[in-house]
Amino acid sequence: MSRLKIKTIEDFQNDGTSPETLFWIGCAGSFDDRAKRITKAFVRILNSANISFGVLGKDESCTGDPAKRAGNEFLFQMQAMTNIETLNSFDIKTIVTTCPHCFNTIKNEYPSLGGNYDVYHHTQFINKLLEEGRFSIKGGTYKGKKITYHDPCFLGRANKEYSAPRNLIKKLDAELSELKRCKSKALCCGAGGAQMFKESEKGKTEINIERAKEIKENTSKIVATGCPFCNTMLTDGTKSFEENKKVEVLDIAELIVKAKDL
Amino acid sequence: MELLPNIIFSVILIIALGFFVINIKRLRRNINFGKGQTETIDDSPQRWKNMIRIALGQSKMARRPIAGILHIIVYLGFIIINIELIEIIIDGIFGTHRMFSSIGVLYGILIGLFEIFAILVLIAVLIFWTRRNLSRIKRFYETKMMGWPKLDADLILYFEIVLMSLFLLMNATDVEFQNMNNGNLISGLIYPFFEGFSSETLHILERSFWWSHIVGILIFLNYLYYSKHLHIILAFPNTFYGSLENSGKLNNIKSVTNEVNIMMGKTSESDTLDDINFGASDVKDLSWLQLLNAYSCTECGRCTSSCPANITGKKLSPRKIMMDVRDRIEEVGRNIDKNGWFKDDNKKLLGDYISKEELWACTSCNACVEECPISINPLSIIMDMRRHLIMEESSAPNELNNMMNNIENNGAPWPFNQQDRLNWNE
Ligand code: SF4
Ligand code: SF4
Numbered sequence: 309m310s311r312l313k314i315k316t317i318e319d320f321q322n323d324g325t326s327p328e329t330l331f332w333i334g335c336a337g338s339f340d341d342r343a344k345r346i347t348k349a350f351v352r353i354l355n356s357a358n359i360s361f362g363v364l365g366k367d368e369s370c371t372g373d374p375a376k377r378a379g380n381e382f383l384f385q386m387q388a389m390t391n392i393e394t395l396n397s398f399d400i401k402t403i404v405t406t407c408p409h410c411f412n413t414i415k416n417e418y419p420s421l422g423g424n425y426d427v428y429h430h431t432q433f434i435n436k437l438l439e440e441g442r443f444s445i446k447g448g449t450y451k452g453k454k455i456t457y458h459d460p461c462f463l464g465r466a467n468k469e470y471s472a473p474r475n476l477i478k479k480l481d482a483e484l485s486e487l488k489r490c491k492s493k494a495l496c497c498g499a500g501g502a503q504m505f506k507e508s509e510k511g512k513t514e515i516n517i518e519r520a521k522e523i524k525e526n527t528s529k530i531v532a533t534g535c536p537f538c539n540t541m542l543t544d545g546t547k548s549f550e551e552n553k554k555v556e557v558l559d560i561a562e563l564i565v566k567a568k569d570l
Numbered sequence: 571m572e573l574l575p576n577i578i579f580s581v582i583l584i585i586a587l588g589f590f591v592i593n594i595k596r597l598r599r600n601i602n603f604g605k606g607q608t609e610t611i612d613d614s615p616q617r618w619k620n621m622i623r624i625a626l627g628q629s630k631m632a633r634r635p636i637a638g639i640l641h642i643i644v645y646l647g648f649i650i651i652n653i654e655l656i657e658i659i660i661d662g663i664f665g666t667h668r669m670f671s672s673i674g675v676l677y678g679i680l681i682g683l684f685e686i687f688a689i690l691v692l693i694a695v696l697i698f699w700t701r702r703n704l705s706r707i708k709r710f711y712e713t714k715m716m717g718w719p720k721l722d723a724d725l726i727l728y729f730e731i732v733l734m735s736l737f738l739l740m741n742a743t744d745v746e747f748q749n750m751n752n753g754n755l756i757s758g759l760i761y762p763f764f765e766g767f768s769s770e771t772l773h774i775l776e777r778s779f780w781w782s783h784i785v786g787i788l789i790f791l792n793y794l795y796y797s798k799h800l801h802i803i804l805a806f807p808n809t810f811y812g813s814l815e816n817s818g819k820l821n822n823i824k825s826v827t828n829e830v831n832i833m834m835g836k837t838s839e840s841d842t843l844d845d846i847n848f849g850a851s852d853v854k855d856l857s858w859l860q861l862l863n864a865y866s867c868t869e870c871g872r873c874t875s876s877c878p879a880n881i882t883g884k885k886l887s888p889r890k891i892m893m894d895v896r897d898r899i900e901e902v903g904r905n906i907d908k909n910g911w912f913k914d915d916n917k918k919l920l921g922d923y924i925s926k927e928e929l930w931a932c933t934s935c936n937a938c939v940e941e942c943p944i945s946i947n948p949l950s951i952i953m954d955m956r957r958h959l960i961m962e963e964s965s966a967p968n969e970l971n972n973m974m975n976n977i978e979n980n981g982a983p984w985p986f987n988q989q990d991r992l993n994w995n996e
Contacts, residue, residue, distance in 0.1 A: 335982040344994040369981030379956030385830040416819035461935040466818025496878040501934030505973035509931040512883030
């Protein structure tokens with residue numbers, strides 16, 4: 309695949325300019341094969357809307373969220389302060405990210421450590437572009453198709469953002485078909501709180517399998533979400549579905565890219 | 571001799587209120603046993619709004635419509651009928667009879683309203699009892715709910731049934747009141763059942779119901795401290811002090827900030843003088859707000875029934891976390907009552923009440939926080955206990971140690987090189 313047009317903040321500095329926003333890619337978006345595709349989809353959207361954005365590249369480091377939620381406040385604050393130093397040294401004002409965990413941490417937990425930024429989840433950012441008339445979404449591909457949406461805990465309950473992703477699905481002319489437990493009552497995918505990195509405790513079933521049952525009851529063939537971790541968990545949880553029940557788990561950015569053929 | 575009932579009444583009233591004050595003081599002392607860090611509590615007007623909306627307005631109860639509506643009836647009934655207490659107490663102290671009846675029509679309207687609520691409460695409470703005992707709703711049958719919590723829940727319902735019935739019976743056997751025919755909406759329907767009774771018998775009955783009713787209320791008042799029913803009082807401060815921020819925000823420990831600043835060479839001053847504990851292993855390490863949370867918990871189980879870990883059969887139950895904290899702080903409180911100070915009992919919240927297995931099962935999804943009808947935050951306690959496990963005991967599941975090592979060494983939870991952060995674009 310061809311390389312996408314990206315610039316690091318350093319590149320901008322060398323040109324003597326600064327970008328409109330920083331795209332914080334996150335560890336999953338940088339290293340996880342599935343999540344990399346989400347990163348690319350969002351870059352395509354930014355490029356097609358002619359947004360000047362920068363990335364940190366090798367200057368980016370884990371926000372510290374999994375360490376904090378595992379209980380390692382030391383490691384978290386070390387990460388946070390290092391990142392804040394980097395961000396402040398580049399005079400970053402606006403941050404957009406495709407990961408709700410990075411979003412939550414930078415938005416809510418960095419300010420009291422000296423990091424104050426305007427932080428957007430990519431679904432919020434795309435909505436903003438739509439409102440400002442800088443980007444448009446065409447239905448076409450998904451017209452009349454049923455899409456269901458899984459609320460990531462760290463975007464939904466944690467930050468009360470339920471409408472931005474839903475609004476984008478509606479813009480695709482798709483029929484949004486809600487899961488039984490949705491919005492503030494949504495069931496977790498099982499990855500949060502550092503669970504992604506460990507085996508789960510003994511129980512009757514896995515959380516992503518429990519969520520997958522609900523997805524199966526809903527007859528949509530596409531499951532949209534807005535978190536690389538939810539994406540992995542739900543892809544795993546739904547992969548045992550029989551051939552005629554198969555679903556595709558896609559990030560909202562990927563849906564938009566497909567619809568617009570970017 | 572004529573004054574005897576008034577004196578007896580006053581003595582009972584003073585003893586009951588005295589006990590109540592003693593319990594409230596004990597409650598305050600126990601809650602203040604928590605020394606952990608709380609976020610600064612500002613005096614935003616939003617706090618008053620939250621208290622009025624969530625505690626008084628019961629805004630969160632409607633998330634489960636059936637239980638919610640029934641609860642609102644019982645709650646409104648409870649508050650409204652208790653206005654009648656003012657008259658009962660005045661009558662009791664001064665030996666008057668229905669002191670306020672002289673206000674006429676308004677009195678009738680009030681009593682009529684009380685009676686209607688009394689019957690509604692009776693019906694609601696009977697449905698509650700049926701739901702709890704016959705339809706065996708799952709969230710009422712966790713192991714932790716067996717024994718006292720189950721008995722407590724039933725006792726509260728029996729209390730309400732008895733008190734409401736006594737209120738109606740007391741009105742129904744009050745001949746004078748029935749003859750006024752002003753507000754006896756429900757009791758007027760019961761009155762005919764006592765038709766053949768002599769006026770003395772009726773008087774004796776009326777007095778017995780009246781006395782049983784007020785003594786019952788005073789007993790109930792003092793029962794609160796030992797019961798989950800304490801929430802009818804504590805729901806108010808609890809919702810007032812509840813967090814105003816996004817629930818995704820987990821506090822940054824200040825003493826850690828200081829240490830990290832020293833490590834990064836930003837400051838050399840250590841402003842933490844006393845030896846600090848990171849995280850919580852026992853109730854003293856929790857904050858007063860977390861202990862207030864525990865005393866306020868209604869044991870309704872809304873949190874547990876929406877907890878992904880619990881739903882999938884893991885040991886974790888956020889309700890159990892809250893009940894364990896209350897049990898432990900009560901144990902500590904009894905220890906202080908007995909010894910005058912806290913004498914080490916070789917027990918801890920961590921281990922003796924809450925196991926590591928429970929703590930590690932949490933996904934920090936905030937479902938419990940969202941569901942709680944009175945703004946309790948079980949997640950904050952789970953996180954503080956994990957902090958103790960990691961920072962004081964270095965006891966984490968191995969995979970988590972790997973994840974943390976990776977972050978420390980190469981800035982990502984997986985073993986990838988930080989220099990390769992742009993390789994996704996190859
Ligand atoms: S935050 Fe933890 S305890 Fe609360 S509902 Fe989610 S998994 Fe359960
Ligand atoms: S913490 Fe809240 S939701 Fe959970 S049992 Fe207690 S009162 Fe109910």
